[in-house]
Amino acid sequence: MTPRPYSPVNRRRAVDAGRDRILDAALQLLQRDFAAFSLDAVARKAGITRMTVYNQFGSKAGLLEELFDQLVTRGAFADMPAVFAEPDPGDALELFVEILGRFYSENRSVLSRMRAAAGSDPDLDEAMRKRNERRRRGIETLVQRLDPRQRPSVPDGELVNTLDVLLSFNTFDSLAGPERTPSDVAQLVRRLVRGVLGGRNPGPLRTRPKKRGSRRK
Amino acid sequence: MTPRPYSPVNRRRAVDAGRDRILDAALQLLQRDFAAFSLDAVARKAGITRMTVYNQFGSKAGLLEELFDQLVTRGAFADMPAVFAEPDPGDALELFVEILGRFYSENRSVLSRMRAAAGSDPDLDEAMRKRNERRRRGIETLVQRLDPRQRPSVPDGELVNTLDVLLSFNTFDSLAGPERTPSDVAQLVRRLVRGVLGGRNPGPLRTRPKKRGSRRK
DNA sequence: TGACGCATTATACTCTATGTATAATTACAT
DNA sequence: ATGTAATTATACATAGAGTATAATGCGTCA
Known part of the structure; x- marks a missing residue:
């Protein structure tokens, strides 16, 4: 006994x-x-x-989950604490983008495969969703630190959602290509982020707004 | 014989x-x-x-391909000709976003499943890639119509890539949620597109740029 | 009507892969 | 030596994709 x-x-x-x-x-x-x-x-x-x-x-899902976690604990994510130590929220966001970019490009093929596997495995899908939540919470924290007077005229929730999309693996993966290095992509995404943050209700899309008359064609 | x-x-x-x-x-x-x-x-x-x-x-892939094509030929895409008939490129882009948004939300669950299936089926993956090419070519056409003087200071290629990401199903799918209707998402994406088009090298992300001295930390 | 073209069916396989069950074996611990 | 726990060998069960083949059914055409 x-x-x-x-x-x-x-x-x-x-x-x-x-x-x-x-x-x-x-x-x-x-x-x-x-x-x-x-x-x-x-x-x-x-x-x-x-x-x-x-x-x-x-299970297969269990193996992939642990593999993902292992990737996170090593490599680019090591610098993550610096993001939240950074006093200026703008700089913090820049750094966040940079680190995510490095992580994504270091593990691009693996992440791509995992995304695929998650497509046909509900368990794994759920697991990856949970892990994406972390990124989202990080973004939330950073957004809340932004000076309220400088925040764009969108509700915080939508701002977080938008940033979350821009900082997703999907965005990086789509933007990366043969002639675009990881740092190029990071720069591009930073520009997008700036557009979202800085752009306070930019005007309509019309490209020649005030040319009177002459609706051509 | x-x-x-x-x-x-x-x-x-x-x-x-x-x-x-x-x-x-x-x-x-x-x-x-x-x-x-x-x-x-x-x-x-x-x-x-x-x-x-x-x-x-x-094959399975063949079935899904034809299903996709059938979805495209009916529904929201019917209005697509209007996009390219629209003389003002800005308005054309707005309309393009709107139509894509409608298409994505009409067929959200199906598209989501297809994306998943494509993850584990190289044939289907390739097929979907080809179909995404069409969207990309549409964007290219619209971008070339933009007044050169009004175009942001990014090379056209990158501009097209960026827009392509923003107009992908992925973006819409990520942004859509319980309390965000399809038209809300379309509006959000339009804002993003404006940010990309209008934002000509927005400043750095620092939110309090000129507060003299006092580099804290 | 009768022969032909062609799509559908019924049936039987092959492969690949995940996951489960169980008893035997091995390696370490005390 | 004996207990503990991981590993192995082996066998099954299940599910899905895809192939092969002969039989059947149904328009078509002469």
């Missing part, structure tokens, strides 16, 4: 190493060719059995 | 009716519950055999 003491430290270590090898295998497969990505392929690449993957991660 | 003449008009009619019933069934399944969407389910709902679906559409 009373279980005897058992603290398998080395054991844990070995198991964790195994987890990492699985995550690495998954990462590589997602980077190289998405088509070849399956739990079976991951297991083979990691040199273990498919059953072990289920043991450790429960 | 010489095939004898054969013009099965009534036959064609019956077959086409069958195709429409399949497309309808697919549409309804995609609208109601995506999880239940499979060629088997479509066939059952249409009252025919799965083999017939393959006969008519070749």
Whole structure:
């Protein structure tokens, strides 16, 4: 009945190493060719059995979730604290854009594959949604710090939504291309953000507003 | 050797009716519950055999492609000619946003499902990409019509890319929500577009630019 | 009417993939 | 040596896409 003491430290270590090898295998497969990505392929690449993957991660969605979290805890996101330490909200936003841009371009292929996988897996979809919430909350915080008198004439909620779209992986992914480097994209997005923040009810789209008469064609 | 003449008009009619019933069934399944969407389910709902679906559409991707095309030829896109007939390029863009917004919200659930399906189907992915190209070309045309002196200080290529992102289904889908009607979203996107077009190198993001000295922190 | 063209059906496969179940094995801990 | 827990081997179940083939049904045309 009373279980005897058992603290398998080395054991844990070995198991964790195994987890990492699985995550690495998954990462590589997602980077190289998405088509070849399956739990079976991951297991083979990691040199273990498919059953072990289920043991450790429960499901495909579980594996991808943990992989995402691992990507976040390393790399570009390391600089995130600086964003919220930055006293000027404008600068903070600039930095935020920059960090997100770096994160997106560092992990572009993987994120692209994950988005795809989430499309046909409700669990994973929900998980990714939750993680996007974090970004949104970050934006909310930054927006609230903006000087009220300088805020554009949109309700805060809509402002947050708009910024959230502009700072999404989708936007970066669409804007990035062969001849547009990650920093180019970040610059472009910064310009968009400025347009949203600075543009207080810009006029209508008519490009030649006051040329009298002469409705051509 | 010489095939004898054969013009099965009534036959064609019956077959086409069958195709429409399949497309309808697919549409309804995609609208109601995506999880239940499979060629088997479509066939059952249409009252025919799965083999017939393959006969008519070749594959799942083929079915979805034709479904998309059918959505485009009806509904909101009917007003598209007016966009390019509109002499003022600014007004044309406004109208373009409006029509796209209507199309996206009319078919939101279906488009969302299709995007998901395209994620795990390279064929469909390519097909959707091709169809997005059309929108892009439309934007290109409209941008070229803009008065050069009024164009923002960005190269045309980047301007087109940016607009393309803003007018994508993704943007609308992200911005739409429970308390934001389609026309609200269209308005929001129009504002974004204005920001891009009108905003000629807006200043940096700092919100309190000239408060002398006092670089806090 | 009878033969032909062609779409549909019924049936039976093949593949790939996720996920579950279970007993045996292995590695570590005490 | 014995308990603990992860891993493995193996077998199934389920689901979906796609292919193959023979039979059937239905317009079409001579």
